[in-house]
Amino acid sequence: MIFMEILMRQMKWMLGTGLLLALALPLRPFAQEGAGDVVYVPTPQIVVEEMLRMAKVGPGDFVIDLGSGDGRMVITAAKQFGARGFGVDLDTVLLKLSNENARREGVADRARFIEQNLFETDLSQATVITSYLLPEMNEKLRPKLLNLKPGTRVVAHDYHMGEWHADEMRTLDVPEKKVGNPGKSYVYRWIVPAKIAGRWQSQIATGAAPANWEFEFEQRFQMFDGVAKNGSRKITLRVPKLEGDQLSFQFFTKPGDNSTRFEFKGTVKGDVIDGALKLGDGAAQKQLPWNAKLVQRAASPQ
Ligand SMILES: C[S@@+](CC[C@H](N)C(=O)[O-])C[C@H]1O[C@@H](n2cnc3c(N)ncnc32)[C@H](O)[C@@H]1O
The missing domain is CATH 3.40.50.150 (Vaccinia Virus protein VP39)
Known part of the structure; x- marks a missing residue:
């Protein structure tokens, strides 16, 4: 029935009259009665x-x-x-x-x-x-x-x-x-990407004492880029990736052979990121816990 x-x-x-529209509009070949923004x-x-x-x-x-x-x-x-x-x-x-x-x-x-x-x-x-x-x-x-x-x-x-x-x-x-x-x-x-646009702060202990690092992310839907700042140093982030709440990026401390790779991976939980940092490569690689806290949120496109 x-x-x-x-x-x-x-x-x-x-x-x-629908026949003409049906020929013109690909998704409108079958009419519905009642309300609705697209036909069945x-x-x-x-x-x-x-x-x-x-x-x-x-x-x-x-x-x-x-x-x-x-x-x-x-x-x-x-x-x-x-x-x-x-x-x-x-x-x-x-x-x-x-x-x-x-x-x-x-x-x-x-x-x-x-x-x-x-x-x-x-x-x-x-x-x-x-x-x-x-x-x-x-x-x-x-x-x-x-x-x-x-x-x-x-x-x-x-x-x-x-x-x-x-x-x-x-x-x-x-x-x-x-x-x-x-x-x-x-x-x-x-x-659906986590919202990460803004400034985040971290303490990272690469040496004896922890150092303050700030991350600034600019986000466009699931795409983002940004910089890491430590004192007067400002380093562009590489291979940024955001999939849902999973975030990763890396940077090199300076160009050339003596550079150290910082590779971050974390889970975004609202105003906090919990994750890990891999420092360096090969046998000398160290893994440290890493977390960051949002200090200033910026708008991302909707
Ligand atoms: C193109 S059909 C798709 C049906 C089903 N999702 C599928 O993929 O087989 C779109 C459906 O959306 C319904 N619809 C249109 N506007 C709607 C609205 N504003 N709220 C709820 N349903 C709506 C129509 O009645 C129709 O059944």
Whole structure:
């Protein structure tokens, strides 16, 4: 019955004025009744599975699908990957169908579907966010996603997130796909970065007495660069990397052969970084505990 209702709606719209729009706008071929910022187009099942694999979904994860359609994303996450989660949609027919699908697949206790506007949904429980929305919707969601717990994975079908470049993008051949770029699906994955922009202070005991070091990080989403300062010395950081709450960078004390490599790795925990420092290379290498404390936060783009 529900399938028939969806089919009838789609046909009604295709035969009406929607046909012209359907030809012009790749993600708008099937009309919905009721509110909604993008119409229903299901993600092909092989793409669903690839998205969940790219997000490394497992039994410890809580997946939220923004605009959940027939529920396939959260149902697959529960049934094949052992996760739990919920989907939100504004279409009551699709919500009824998705809750029925979850029951039929035996995962209704771990996959729920709720009538809710995705822009107003509380995402704080999520470890993984999935979506198949238009780019302008992704960009509108971006500040909210960047405020999620560092390490939260975000995977989106077909559309990017503007200036927040994906950490990974894969292209899949999907012969049955007729919308967007027919025959192809693009999957984007981001990892929510910790907020590190600002000035951090550390004490580092390379010799007999600990010395004060200050780090200044400039951040653009998951990218950052910066300098380390010790007295009048100012050294540019090399190979900076931020993945979720995992931070690493290094510097050399001076150019040339007598230089010592300082290699930092740490976990960002709000205003504190806890980690380790490797000093030097080879047999003479020393490892020391390292921690830093935020003294002045700077804004990072949202
Ligand atoms: C392109 S479909 C994707 C469905 C599903 N996520 C998938 O990948 O198969 C987008 C879905 O978002 C829903 N939607 C559109 N605007 C919404 C909004 N503001 N809040 C919640 N759902 C919305 C639509 O009803 C539709 O089911």
